[in-house]
Structures are given as structure tokens and as C-alpha cells.
Amino acid sequence: MNLLAIETSTDVGSIALWRDGEVLLRACPTGVSHSETLLPLISATMAEAGLGFADLQGIAFGAGPGSFTGLRVACGVAQGLAFAHDLPLIPVGTLDAMALGSGGERVIVALDARMGEVYFGYFESGVALGLVGVYAPAVAPLPEFGGWLACGNGLVAYPALHERLAPFVSAWMPELMPSAQAVARLAAPRLARGEWVDPADAVPLYVRDKVAKTVAERLAEGGKA
Amino acid sequence: MPPMLVLGIESSCDETGVALYSTAAGGALLAHALHTQVVMHQAYGGVVPELASRDHIRRAVPLLRKVLADSGCSLREIDAVAYTQGPGLAGALLVGAAFAEALATSLGVPTVPVHHLEGHLLSPLLSSRPPCFPFIALLVSGGHSQLMHVTGVGHYELLGETLDDAAGEAFDKTAKLLGLAYPGGPALAALAEHGRPDRVKLPRPMLHSGDLDFSFSGLKTAVLTRVRESIASGGPLDEQQRADIARGFQDAIVEVLVKKSLRAVKDSGLKQLVVAGGVGANRELRRQLDARAAKSKIAVFYPELEFCTDNGAMIALAGALRLQCGAATKPAGAFAVRPRWPLADLLA
Numbered sequence: 126m127n128l129l130a131i132e133t134s135t136d137v138g139s140i141a142l143w144r145d146g147e148v149l150l151r152a153c154p155t156g157v158s159h160s161e162t163l164l165p166l167i168s169a170t171m172a173e174a175g176l177g178f179a180d181l182q183g184i185a186f187g188a189g190p191g192s193f194t195g196l197r198v199a200c201g202v203a204q205g206l207a208f209a210h211d212l213p214l215i216p217v218g219t220l221d222a223m224a225l226g227s228g229g230e231r232v233i234v235a236l237d238a239r240m241g242e243v244y245f246g247y248f249e250s251g252v253a254l255g256l257v258g259v260y261a262p263a264v265a266p267l268p269e270f271g272g273w274l275a276c277g278n279g280l281v282a283y284p285a286l287h288e289r290l291a292p293f294v295s296a297w298m299p300e301l302m303p304s305a306q307a308v309a310r311l312a313a314p315r316l317a318r319g320e321w322v323d324p325a326d327a328v329p330l331y332v333r334d335k336v337a338k339t340v341a342e343r344l345a346e347g348g349k350a
Numbered sequence: 351m352p353p354m355l356v357l358g359i360e361s362s363c364d365e366t367g368v369a370l371y372s373t374a375a376g377g378a379l380l381a382h383a384l385h386t387q388v389v390m391h392q393a394y395g396g397v398v399p400e401l402a403s404r405d406h407i408r409r410a411v412p413l414l415r416k417v418l419a420d421s422g423c424s425l426r427e428i429d430a431v432a433y434t435q436g437p438g439l440a441g442a443l444l445v446g447a448a449f450a451e452a453l454a455t456s457l458g459v460p461t462v463p464v465h466h467l468e469g470h471l472l473s474p475l476l477s478s479r480p481p482c483f484p485f486i487a488l489l490v491s492g493g494h495s496q497l498m499h500v501t502g503v504g505h506y507e508l509l510g511e512t513l514d515d516a517a518g519e520a521f522d523k524t525a526k527l528l529g530l531a532y533p534g535g536p537a538l539a540a541l542a543e544h545g546r547p548d549r550v551k552l553p554r555p556m557l558h559s560g561d562l563d564f565s566f567s568g569l570k571t572a573v574l575t576r577v578r579e580s581i582a583s584g585g586p587l588d589e590q591q592r593a594d595i596a597r598g599f600q601d602a603i604v605e606v607l608v609k610k611s612l613r614a615v616k617d618s619g620l621k622q623l624v625v626a627g628g629v630g631a632n633r634e635l636r637r638q639l640d641a642r643a644a645k646s647k648i649a650v651f652y653p654e655l656e657f658c659t660d661n662g663a664m665i666a667l668a669g670a671l672r673l674q675c676g677a678a679t680k681p682a683g684a685f686a687v688r689p690r691w692p693l694a695d696l697l698a
Contacts, residue, residue, distance in 0.1 A: 160444065164455050164683040178456045193400065194441060197407055198448050204411055205452025209425060325411035329404075337398040350395055350526070 127176060128316060129167065129184045129206070130309035133159040133199045134191025134219045135236070135278075140167055141305035142174050143313050149174055150306045159198050167206070178210050183321060185312030187303055188216035189330035190244040190257065191236065196329035204324040213321035215312040218330060220257050220277075222307035224248035227276045227298050233268070235279030235286060236303075243279035243286060244332055251311075259333045262286035268293045276301040354429040354673055355380075357417075357453075358666025359410065361446030362438025362466045363493070364388065364397045366409035367662030370421045370428075371670045379476055381421035382663040383413040384656075388533060395532045396522075403441035410449045413662075428459060430679060432669020435463035436688030437493075443687035454682035461682045462669035465696045469664035470626040471500060473653040476667055481622045481651040488611045490635075491627030491659075492518035492535070495607075497562045497614045498693070500624070503671045508694055509614050510562025517603060518629045520566035524573050524599050528592050538596050539632055544589075545597020550576060552602040562614050564606060573599055600634055608638045615648050624651045631658040 128143040138153030140163070151170045153162045171177065186203040189196045200216075207214050220234040224246075227234075236244040238259050245265045246257035260266070262283035267290070276298035280287045287299075315321065340350050353374035360367035369382035387405050391397045418425065433450035436443055447463075454461045471487050474480060484501040486509070495512035515523065518535055525534020530541070552572045555565045576595055580587050587595070607629075615623050623643060629635065630652055643650045657663055673679065 158686070160448065160686055161684045164451055164685070168455060168683060193403070194444060197403060197441065197445050200407055201410070201445050201448030202452040204407070205449040205454075206456045208411055208414065209453050209456030323411075325408075325415070328408055331404070336400040337394050339393040340395040341393070343395075 126313065126317065127181050128309055128313055129181055130186070130305040130312060131163070131167070131184070131199045131203055132187035132222065132303050132305035132308045133163060133195040134187045134189055134303050135195060137302040138163065138195070139305040140170060141309040142170055142176070143309040144174065148306050148309055150304070159195060163198060163202055178206060181210070181212055183213045183215055183312070183316040185215040185217050185308050187219045187222060187305070187308050189219050190238065190259065190332035191219050191303065193329070193331060196331070200327055200329050204327055207324045213316065214324055214327040215315050215321050216327055216330065217308045217311045218253070218257065219303045220244060220246045221248065221251070221253060222303050222311060223276055223301060225251055225311055226304050226307040227274055227301055229274030229276070229296065231273050233273050233275040233290060233294065235265070235275065235277040237279045237282040238333065243283060245279065257332055262289070265289070271295065274298065278302065351674060354670060355423060355427050356462070356666050356670040356673065357428050357431045358662045358664070358669055359431070359433040359446045359450045360469070360660055360662045360665045361406045361410070361442050362434045362436070363442060363660060364391055364402050365660040366406050366413060367660060367665065368410065368413040368417050369662035369666040370417050370423055371663070371666035373670050373674055377670065379663050379667070380423060381417045382661060383416040383420070384661055385409045385413060392532055395526070399439045399441055402439055403445055406442055406445040410445070425457060428457060430454070430460050430462055430669060430673055431682070432462040432464050432665050434466045434469065434665055436466065436691035438466055438689060440687055440689040443689060447685045447687050451682050451685045459682065460679035462672055462679055464665050464668045464672070465691060465693060467494060467496070467693050468506070468696065469668045471498065471506065471624070472503070472668050472671060473626050473657045473664040474624045474651045476657055476663055477651070477654050479651070481624050481649070484620055485622035485624050485651070486611070486615045486618055486620055487624040487626060488607065489627045490517040490607060490625070490629035492516055492522060494627060495564050495566070496693070497611060499618055503675045504677060504696070506693055506696070510564065510610065512564040512566060514565050514567035515570065517564070517566055517607065518627070520570055520603060521629065523570045527570065527573055527577055528596060535629070539600060539634065541593050542596035542600040542634065545593035545595070547597060547601065549594040550598030552598045554602055554606050557606055557609060562610050564610065566603065569599060569602055604632070604635050604638050607635060608642055611639065612642060612646060612648065616646065621647065622649050622651065626653055626658065628659045631655055
């Protein structure tokens with residue numbers, strides 16, 4: 126099975142080609158926006174592997190949460206590539222991919238969500254415990270017991286979060302970022318099980334869903350229409 | 351040059367448009383599909399850029415499927431993918447660009463990044479009675495108010511533009527002052543139909559400025575002053591007073607647009623005026639322009655009503671015409687949107 130995975134939810138972008146379990150991982154050049162580098166990198170990597178788009182069986186993408194723009198670049202590019210060859214899409218949670226990438230069994234993922242918040246989730250054996258949420262560092266829910274591996278740049282961005290988690294964490298990987306390799310590894314078995322979506326139904330997982338106030342809400346708060 | 355089939359994708363603001371245009375047999379629009387987000391943004395009193403982006407990404411594939419089904423064309427027949435590169439909302443543009451560039455990469459065809467205003471300028475060429483080059487174009491929408499001298503595809507000279515609000519923006523903002531729900535422009539025009547002429551006399555900004563520039567933000571302020579005066583002297587405005595204000599506002603804006611447009615045509619020595627953009631659908635503007643242009647033996651051309659607002663058809667057309675006149679395509683792949691992109695830069 127040949128699968129292309131795209132991960133651009135953060136500044137650290139990458140793509141991966143999964144070929145029957147063998148993964149070819151390529152990093153997007155840093156310092157340039159993903160829109161400039163992503164498709165040329167995909168084309169070059171496909172050529173390197175001697176594959177055309179018609180040789181793929183599916184395309185996976187890091188669906189989020191993460192940078193809204195980065196998520197849409199990944200999703201839009203995945204949709205466009207897939208539609209041309211009638212390929213299925215496999216959206217993969219960014220934090221799920223980080224949990225897998227950490228190699229830990231019980232993992233806390235904290236990805237900087239900017240605006241004083243983190244995308245935050247708990248994973249055990251690769252399964253999310255509850256929903257991934259967006260929290261202020263002071264109110265992110267704490268675990269009930271110790272022995273967790275904590276990863277993600279949210280730990281660096283918010284020392285207060287690091288401090289609150291410290292009693293429960295036995296290993297830290299603050300430098301771990303989402304990677305297309307983990308996206309590919311999560312997507313391949315899903316594709317094999319038929320867990321995919323049509324390109325028309327592929328959307329980013331934003332998590333931060335309240336992005337504006339309605340007129341009614343502004344008026345209720347005593348503001349202007 | 352052999353005939354070409356061009357896919358067009360528009361996503362610069364709150365409308366997702368997809369269309370297929372063929373250059374065969376003199377050129378024809380084969381199919382087009384549009385999704386407007388107006389209802390979604392209504393609750394917010396205006397376009398929320400992040401919500402616009404989130405919606406575009408859900409619409410592109412279904413619209414493309416519809417266009418392919420309606421036209422009977424297959425994806426493999428497409429020779430190039432045109433899309434709006436700018437100006438517009440950065441996030442919204444990026445969705446269309448990402449999808450278009452990836453689709454073209456996967457199909458192995460080039461892309462044509464199109465300037466949104468070029469699409470509007472050329473949109474009257476899609477009508478059953480199209481103008482011929484050269485012509486003067488009045489481009490009036492929620493985001494733009496410009497007069498241009500158009501000598502051919504890619505040859506546009508800016509003659510004048512708004513120094514502040516766009517005409518459509520002034521309509522929407524004034525509508526809000528009168529308590530009309532977003533997007534209030536069309537509702538304001540409807541209200542103005544019931545207004546009495548000259549009951550509310552508003553200034554004609556820059557009518558005698560001697561150039562072809564516009565300014566509309568002062569009109570909105572003038573309306574605000576009138577509304578406050580009326581309220582101070584007799585309580586809330588009744589329906590007739592609101593209609594009179596709407597009429598006064600529309601008459602002022604239409605008079606300025608009509609006089610400056612006709613002056614631009616006369617100065618150029620040409621005999622054709624093209625009106626494009628959402629405000630070009632305004633009935634009073636069309637009535638006044640048609641009446642006064644006829645006296646000066648000037649022919650006025652409008653896009654079909656459905657192509658006045660943003661749409662994919664004009665982008666497919668602009669892409670196809672650019673290809674036909676030998677403009678360079680770009681290999682599909684890297685992309686960058688241009689949220690602020692003066693049309694003048696397109697010429698360089």
C-alpha cells in the first residue's frame with residue numbers, strides 16, 4: 126500500500142511516503158511558508174520514490190488542532206491531490222500523531238495554541254482519553270495519577286503548565302513536534318480498515334471553534350451591533 | 351492555438367465559485383456553480399474572515415463535482431486551472447489556491463493565478479451581448495470602486511478610484527445605520543424605491559474634484575447626522591423617513607458614479623462603458639446610466655446579474671483569455687496568495 130501523509134499544523138512541516146510499512150520522511154524547508162514548499166516537496170519526493178499520484182491508495186493529513194492556516198493548507202492540498210485521482214483521505218489528529226511520535230505509553234500532549242492557550246490531550250496506548258481541548262495553562266485538567274510522558278511546545282510556552290504537571294510527569298519531551306511520519310503510521314492501518322473520508326467531507330479539526338461573536342452576543346454584552 | 355478547457359476557482363471573500371470555460375468555437379462558459387456564505391455571516395453583522403476560510407474548504411469539492419457533472423466534462427480534459435490569487439481575505443484565498451495548485455499538480459497541468467478585479471473587468475464578456483475592446487470600466491463592489499481604461503486582456507489603466515470606502519461598503523454601512531440587517535446594500539436599495547426624491551439632500555462627494563477619484567465615507571457620516579437630527583427632533587424614524595434617507599443616499603452615490611463614469615468615457619474618446627461588480631446590479635444605477643449614456647451615444651454593458659457578484663465563471667474566463675493571449679502560465683506547485691494586490695502591479 127502506498128500512502129502520502131502531509132503534516133503542516135505547525136511551522137515544522139513534513140511529508141511522508143508510506144510504502145508497505147517503509148516510510149520516506151521529508152521535512153519542509155524552514156523559514157518559508159508551507160504554501161511555497163509543500164507541493165514541490167511532495168512532487169520531488171514522489172519522483173524520488175518513482176511513484177505517480179495514480180500509484181497512491183490514499184492521502185493522510187494532519188487535521189489538527191494547530192495553526193488554522195497550516196491545517197487548511199494540508200487539507201486543501203490533500204483534497205486537490207486526492208480528487209484528481211479519486212483517492213480516499215485519512216484525517217489524523219495532530220495530538221494523536223504527537224502521542225504516537227513520543228513513543229510513550231501514557232502521554233500528555235500540550236501544543237502551543239497561541240493567545241495564552243494550549244491544545245491539550247491525554248493518550249493511553251495511542252487512544253485519546255476524552256476529547257482534545259483548548260485550555261488556559263492554569264485550568265488544563267490534571268491527571269489523577271503519576272507516571273506520564275509530557276510532550277509538545279506548550280510545555281515551553283507556558284512554564285505555569287509545566288509546573289502544574291510536574292508532580293504527575295516522569296519524562297518530558299518539550300521539543301517534540303507533529304511529524305508526517307506519525308501521521309502516516311496512524312493512517313495506514315485506518316486506510317486498510319476502510320476508515321477514510323471522501324475529499325468533500327475532509328475538514329480540519331480546529332478545536333478552537335469560537336472565533337467571533339454574533340451581533341446578538343455583542344448586544345447582550347452591552348456592545349454595538 | 352488549440353482550444354483549451356480552463357477550470358476557474360474563486361474564494362477571495364464570502365463566495366466559493368467554480369466554473370469551466372472552453373475557448374473552443376469563440377469561447378463558452380460550460381458550467382458554473384456558486385456557494386454564497388451570506389446567510390452564515392449575517393448573524394455576525396459582516397464577513398468573519400476565519401469563518402469564511404472554514405466554509406470555503408467545505409465547498410470546493412462539491413462545487414467542482416457539480417460543474418463536472420453539469421458540463422459533462424471529465425477532469426482529464428482540463429488544460430489549466432485558474433484561481434483567484436488576490437486581492438481578498440488571505441485565509442480565504444489560500445484555500446482556493448491550495449486546492450487549485452494541488453489539483454493541477456495531480457492532473458499534471460499548469461495554473462493561472464488570476465487577479466480578482468481582472469475577473470470582474472472581463473465578466474461582461476460572458477454576456478450574450480459582450481463589449482469589444484477598448485472600453486472604460488466602472489468597477490463597483492463591496493471592496494472596490496475604480497474606473498479603468500481597458501484596451502485588451504491584461505492592459506488596464508487605472509483612471510480613478512475611491513480614496514476611502516468602496517461604494518458597496520458605503521451602501522452596507524449606511525444600511526446598518528438605518529437598522530437594516532447585513533448585507534444591507536440591496537435592502538437599502540429596495541427601501542430607497544419607496545423614498546421621495548430630494549426630501550433628504552445629501553452631498554455629492556468629489557463631484558467637482560476635476561479628477562476621476564471617489565470618496566464615499568463622508569456620505570455615511572452625513573446620513574448618521576441626518577438620523578441623529580431626526581431622532582433629536584421627533585423620536586425614532588418612521589418608515590417613510592428611513593426610505594427618504596435611503597433615497598437621498600442612493601441618489602447621491604448614483605449621481606457621482608454616473609457623472610464620473612461618463613466623464614471618463616468622454617475624456618477617453620471611447621463609446622463603450624462596462625459596469626462590473628456587485629453594485630453594478632443596483633437598478634437605479636442602471637436606470638440612470640442607461641438614460642444618460644444614451645443621450646451621449648455611449649453603449650453601456652453589464653455582466654449577467656449572476657456574474658455581478660463574485661463567481662468562478664469570471665476567473666475561468668480571465669484565466670482562459672490570459673492563456674489565449676500567450677500570457678505565461680505557471681507550473682503547478684508552489685503558491686502564494688496576494689491579499690493586497692493593486693491592479694496596477696498586474697500590468698508590470
